[in-house]
Amino acid sequence: MKRQLSLLCFFVMVLILFSCPAGPLFSAEDEEEPFVLAENPDETLALVEELGSSWFQPEQVVEAGPLLWYGSSRQAGFLVSFDGGITWEARNDGLPRKVVAGEDQIRTITAIGVDPVQPQRVAVTTSKEIYLSEDYGATWRRIPFNNGSVLTAVALSPVNKEQLLVGTSFAGFYETTDAGRTWTMLSANLSFLRQSAYQEEIAALAYHPENPDKLLLACGFGNGIYLYNKALNIWEKLETGQTARRLVKNLSFQPAAGGAGASPEQPAWWLRITYETGTEIYAWPDFVLRAMVTEPSRPAMDPAKEARLAKAAHKYGIYVRSDFASGQRLENHLRFMKENGLNAMVVDFKDDMGYITYDTQVAFARQIGAVRKRFDINELIKKAKANGVYLIGRLVVFKDSRLYQYDNYKYAIWDRNGDGPWRYLVATENAAGETAYEQREHWVDPYATDVWAYNLAIAAELEALGVDEIQFDYIRFPTDGPIGRCQYRFQPPGATPVDALEGFLASARNRLQIPISADLYGFHCWYQMEGLTGQNIRVFARYVDVICPMYYPSHFPDSFYPGDYLERAKFIYQEGSFRAHVLTGSESLIRPYVQAFLIGRELRMTAPVYTEYLLKQVTGALASPAAGFTLWNNNNRYYMVKKPLADYLERRPRETLPVSLPPLAEGTTEPTVE
Numbered sequence: 023m024k025r026q027l028s029l030l031c032f033f034v035m036v037l038i039l040f041s042c043p044a045g046p047l048f049s050a051e052d053e054e055e056p057f058v059l060a061e062n063p064d065e066t067l068a069l070v071e072e073l074g075s076s077w078f079q080p081e082q083v084v085e086a087g088p089l090l091w092y093g094s095s096r097q098a099g100f101l102v103s104f105d106g107g108i109t110w111e112a113r114n115d116g117l118p119r120k121v122v123a124g125e126d127q128i129r130t131i132t133a134i135g136v137d138p139v140q141p142q143r144v145a146v147t148t149s150k151e152i153y154l155s156e157d158y159g160a161t162w163r164r165i166p167f168n169n170g171s172v173l174t175a176v177a178l179s180p181v182n183k184e185q186l187l188v189g190t191s192f193a194g195f196y197e198t199t200d201a202g203r204t205w206t207m208l209s210a211n212l213s214f215l216r217q218s219a220y221q222e223e224i225a226a227l228a229y230h231p232e233n234p235d236k237l238l239l240a241c242g243f244g245n246g247i248y249l250y251n252k253a254l255n256i257w258e259k260l261e262t263g264q265t266a267r268r269l270v271k272n273l274s275f276q277p278a279a280g281g282a283g284a285s286p287e288q289p290a291w292w293l294r295i296t297y298e299t300g301t302e303i304y305a306w307p308d309f310v311l312r313a314m315v316t317e318p319s320r321p322a323m324d325p326a327k328e329a330r331l332a333k334a335a336h337k338y339g340i341y342v343r344s345d346f347a348s349g350q351r352l353e354n355h356l357r358f359m360k361e362n363g364l365n366a367m368v369v370d371f372k373d374d375m376g377y378i379t380y381d382t383q384v385a386f387a388r389q390i391g392a393v394r395k396r397f398d399i400n401e402l403i404k405k406a407k408a409n410g411v412y413l414i415g416r417l418v419v420f421k422d423s424r425l426y427q428y429d430n431y432k433y434a435i436w437d438r439n440g441d442g443p444w445r446y447l448v449a450t451e452n453a454a455g456e457t458a459y460e461q462r463e464h465w466v467d468p469y470a471t472d473v474w475a476y477n478l479a480i481a482a483e484l485e486a487l488g489v490d491e492i493q494f495d496y497i498r499f500p501t502d503g504p505i506g507r508c509q510y511r512f513q514p515p516g517a518t519p520v521d522a523l524e525g526f527l528a529s530a531r532n533r534l535q536i537p538i539s540a541d542l543y544g545f546h547c548w549y550q551m552e553g554l555t556g557q558n559i560r561v562f563a564r565y566v567d568v569i570c571p572m573y574y575p576s577h578f579p580d581s582f583y584p585g586d587y588l589e590r591a592k593f594i595y596q597e598g599s600f601r602a603h604v605l606t607g608s609e610s611l612i613r614p615y616v617q618a619f620l621i622g623r624e625l626r627m628t629a630p631v632y633t634e635y636l637l638k639q640v641t642g643a644l645a646s647p648a649a650g651f652t653l654w655n656n657n658n659r660y661y662m663v664k665k666p667l668a669d670y671l672e673r674r675p676r677e678t679l680p681v682s683l684p685p686l687a688e689g690t691t692e693p694t695v696e
Contacts, residue, residue: 079321083107084134084272085294086141092134092159096564099128100146102159116162117146117153120521121514123528130561135176135186138231138275138291145186147173149520149552152188152202154178165202169193172550172558174242177227177273181234189224191550192217195239197252208252214259215241218582223549228273231291231306238293240270243601247273247295260309262295262302269604272296275306326535330567334491334537334611337412337650338671339366341615344379346658348397356409358660363668366412368493368652369402372480376422376464384479392424403488414539415489419468419477419526421496426464433466433473435500438509446503465500468522468556469512477526478533485536493539493570494530497523498555505554519556527565539568539613544578544594547571547602547612563606570652573598574617575639576624588631588638591617595642603647611649616640618653618662633664640667644674 080093080101093101099114118129129148137143145154145165149172152165167173167188175189184201187208194209215221223242230236235253238260240246244267250257262268276292289305292312303313323331342355347369355367372378378387380399387393406413426434426443434443447459466473481492499519500508513522530538546557547569559569575591583590595614602612616639620632627635643651653660 080110082131082134082271084136084274084296085276086136086144086274087276090141090158092136092144094131094134094146096127096130100131100159113155113159115160116164118148118151121517121525122521123525123532125528132173133176133189133226134272135178135227136274137178137180138229138277139180143178143183145176145178147176147188149173149550149558150518152176152186154186154201156183165198167196167198167202167205169196170553172552174550175224175227175239177229177237179229179234180231185234187227187229187237189227189239191223191242192220194221195224195227208250211255212248212250212257214246214248214257218579220549225270226273226296228275228293231275231277238273240273240295243604244268244270262311269298270295271298278305327567330537331611334539334568334613335649337366337414337613338364338652338667339368339412339414339650340364340618340653340660341368341416341655341658342370343656343658344370344373344396347379347402351658352397352402352405355658356405356411358663359411360409361668362663362666363671365410366414366650366652367406368414368416370418371399371415371484371489372417372422372477374418374421374496376418376424376426378480382480382483384476384483386476387480390424390428399487407488412490413488414491414493415481415484416493416495417477417481418496419494420466420473420498421463422466422473423464425466425473425476433470433512435465435467436509436511437507439507444500444504444508446500463500463502467510467512468499468519468526469510469514469517471512471525471529474526474529478530481530482533485534489536491537491539491568492530492534493541493568494527494566495541497526497540498543498557501554518552520552520558520561523556523558524561524565527562531565537567538565539570540566541570541572541615544571544573544598547573547605548598549601550605559602559605560607563610566610568611568613568649569602569606571598571602571612571614572654573614573639574654575635576617576621588634591635592638592642592645595639595648596646599643599646599648612647613650613652614643614648615654616643616651618655618660619657620662629664632662636662637665637670640670644670 080095083091083093085091089104089106091103091107093110095101098112099117100112101110102113103110114128120127120129131146132149133147135145142158143156144159145152152167152173153162154165155162165186169190171190171193173188174191177187179185182199185197185199187195187197189195194207194215196205196207198205209215209221222245224239225242226240228238236249236251239248239250247260247262247270248257249260274294276294278289278292289308291306293304293306295302295304300317301315302311304310305312340355340359346352346355370379376392377394378392379394379396381395382393403413431443437444444465445461446463447461450458450460452458484492540562542557542559542562543555545551546555547559550558550560552558562569573594575594578594583593599612599614616636618636620627624632640651
């Protein structure tokens with residue numbers, strides 16, 4: 023109850039004093055008449071509920087002692103409490119900032135690590151950087167590190183002030199003993215981390231408090247806690263008695279009253295394992311469970327978001343190309359959907375070339391010659407509603423040939439090595455047998471707010487016309503061609519690709535009331551990845567209601583969980599959707615695209631095999647936390663469906679659990695991210 027009341031106090035204090043973020047968010051010493059909550063806990067809760075859900079709380083809390091707590095939140099950044107979470111102070115002097123849709127913000131803190139012996143020493147990570155404080159967060163200095171993977175964990179050595187560990191989302195964990203001047207990868211030989219050429223996410227790290235050669239690490243997605251001796255390169259899995267995959271948020275040691283050499287009855291140290299749902303406290307080194315603390319319930323979801331999630335949930339559909347969205351072709355699709363128990367369709371309203379496929383009234387679209395009407399939008403919406411079909415409007419955002427060419431390439435990505443727009447030219451052969459070069463993709467600058475405004479004007483028009491959901495595709499940076507030559511003329515100083523996409527999505531969320539979905543690469547929903555695309559699933563989930571991973575098994579390399587190709591397809595959808603669900607923190611629904619097309623060696627599959635191939639994907643999605651799926655075939659030929667999908671939808675499991683990870687084969691190669 024104390025923890026619950028502390029958080030409730032914190033929420034109300036933030037509402038009162040959020041206008042002063044530079045100083046304490048609340049301190050009774052600064053008030054002549056301190057704010058007092060209702061004495062009755064039920065009245066307190068009612069008061070907070072009355073104030074609404076605009077307040078925030080620390081998304082993560084690390085208890086460095088009975089009264090010293092560290093935390094972080096998206097809005098306030100790094101937080102410290104000296105009274106066990108009753109009051110909090112924001113301390114961000116020296117931490118990096120960003121601008122999202124014109125609003126200055128602290129960059130999101132992804133992990134917190136505390137020195138168990140000198141708890142005034144605390145480290146934090148953002149997605150790409152490490153910062154260290156020696157004074158409870160009053161000042162910060164950057165620790166150099168450049169790996170390319172999103173940072174997920176950090177730990178400080180209790181014996182060397184320049185020694186620390188950092189964990190990543192797919193590249194293992196590293197150690198420095200000289201404050202970041204040099205780094206050593208410690209995880210290269212740990213087989214339990216290996217996933218193809220990548221490694222499992224590191225969810226948490228902690229140094230052994232008395233032996234700097236030993237450390238604890240928690241694998242992401244509930245895949246175990248290990249004690250590792252780096253000097254001897256040996257490890258053991260800590261058995262907590264749990265069979266389920268419990269999600270670890272933090273590992274930390276605290277000295278017990280008895281100190282070093284204490285008896286089993288009075289241990290030397292406490293080990294705190296913080297899970298998603300609570301904390302377990304173990305005596306150390308005996309590793310005996312001594313206490314369990316249940317985390318307070320999460321604050322109520324914003325009613326508007328809750329309504330959007332409810333509207334977008336349990337949607338099973340197909341992709342419909344714009345030239346199939348009218349006439350007999352549309353009727354055939356509607357009949358196919360009824361036969362298979364499907365209730366949604368994704369229709370191109372702005373296609374891969376940037377053409378608007380309906381009679382838009384957005385003046386700028388007409389000005390740049392982007393309108394190419396292929397169906398009557400009012401008739402399509404009317405027919406969808408008459409058939410109980412949830413209509414999703416697909417908008418391709420940053421790949422747009424019409425906007426690319428507008429006004430002497432005003433919004434095109436520029437070529438830093440030439441005086442003109444950036445081009446990715448593909449060699450082809452013309453009718454005369456000569457080699458010619460063709461530009462197939464046209465990319466506009468994702469930093470350009472005019473590009474945002476144009477796409478959002480189309481989205482807002484579709485919302486007004488009655489489309490149920492807006493789905494953004496190609497919401498990323500280019501990944502093919504000479505991308506090292508890309509110059510972004512609209513890029514603000516210090517802005518990153520993730521900032522550009524977050525700014526667009528934040529603007530979309532402010533503009534639209536209906537559900538928003540976004541399409542992401544499959545690997546970007548398996549791990550936290552940013553890389554070339556700028557897609558970070560956790561960032562996307564703050565603004566969109568549905569994440570649509572493209573888990574096409576053909577696009578994962580054979581070395582990625584090799585084995586039976588059909589069973590592998592099921593595993594990719596079941597495990598992948600579980601991981602995406604974890605990565606979004608339940609802020610977004612997961613609705614994967616199912617590969618309803620054949621490519622490469624799959625073209626040799628017989629009808630019975632490719633039928634089973636598709637059904638394995640479907641059953642994998644149905645056995646996961648996914649809230650639907652969408653069949654994708656760019657030619658709109660859903661020939662792989664030979665058995666009614668309705669039969670599988672009717673008997674989908676009520677409880678969905680992650681599948682156990684299969685063993686990996688030796689000799690893996692680097693995956694191709696697509």
